Ligand SMILES: Nc1ncnc2c1ncn2[C@@H]1O[C@H](COP(=O)(O)OP(=O)(O)OP(=O)(O)O)[C@@H](O)[C@H]1O
């Protein structure tokens with residue numbers, strides 16, 4: 268379970284005394300998530316999420332994340348809103364960690380995404396891109412194409428222990444992506460990790476997006492490529508074109524995709540699948556088996572990467588631009 272830091276009742280009560288949320292009634296650690304420690308906190312004023320930022324999150328990035336959530340929530344996007352303490356300092360300190368309190372979002376993530384969920388996610392992603400267009404801060408994506416080689420080097424020769432020939436396969440894919448990565452597509456703030464566990468649904472409707480701790484500035488349609496990887500494959504590894512079509516249509520309906528963006532999508536999806544293959548591989552090799560964090564299987568993203576390598580155009584994802592010849 269991912270609660271790395273214990274919080275004592277007295278310390279939490281003192282932390283909460285800076286807010287107008289009444290007295291502490293109860294709190295408990297949330298098992299899900301691997302990056303930070305999250306607690307469900309109930310006070311006389313309501314229910315909140317307390318996040319303690321752990322080592323993998325750079326403190327210097329926290330004003331970007333907090334500012335982005337405030338910016339998006341102010342524009343009506345359903346995401347956790349940092350609660351304002353009386354002294355205005357949203358980012359506090361608790362149990363030796365930077366900490367902040369957020370509004371609680373109702374809903375649950377879906378373990379079995381259907382095409383309608385994918386359409387909603389595509390639409391919500393475009394909405395996020397539109398609403399963050401005038402956000403003044405920026406953050407480079409450390410996990411974009413320039414960051415993959417250092418990550419790969421950090422895995423050393425261990426990759427072949429995970430899958431035969433993996434080292435050579437990644438080396439070839441990385442070289443291809445480095446040589447062909449586009450530099451002229453529209454950019455902006457992207458979520459960069461909008462997996463099913465970061466999207467809540469309530470009574471069948473999308474009710475909120477969470478976990479903005481990979482958000483950064485990058486190619487907008489790269490975010491859609493990440494979502495295609497995370498949402499549109501079946502458990503047996505097959506790509507579901509009905510889901511792919513729904514997701515791209517959902518996005519395109521809210522923020523029309525240019526021909527250049529559509530043409531780049533298969534390459535960007537190769538990149539997205541390599542990014543998650545590499546981060547999972549790195550963790551697979553470096554996080555000890557005795558750790559209480561459940562490691563995610565890198566091979567899932569090797570299979571997805573192989574699929575995207577075989578994609579000729581967005582038509583293979585089920586998408587046809589309206590008005591385009593069949
Ligand atoms: N604002 C919120 N409202 C309701 N539940 C929330 C909220 N924020 C977080 N949670 C709960 O806490 C869990 C972990 O949150 P989150 O995904 O942000 O953690 P993380 O450690 O950063 O995760 P990850 O490993 O996915 O990066 C979520 O799955 C959800 O159950």
Ligand SMILES: N[C@@H](CCO)C(=O)O
Pocket residue numbers: 460462543546547563
């Ligand atoms: N979504 C990532 C984990 C980091 O949030 C993965 O599935 O590899």
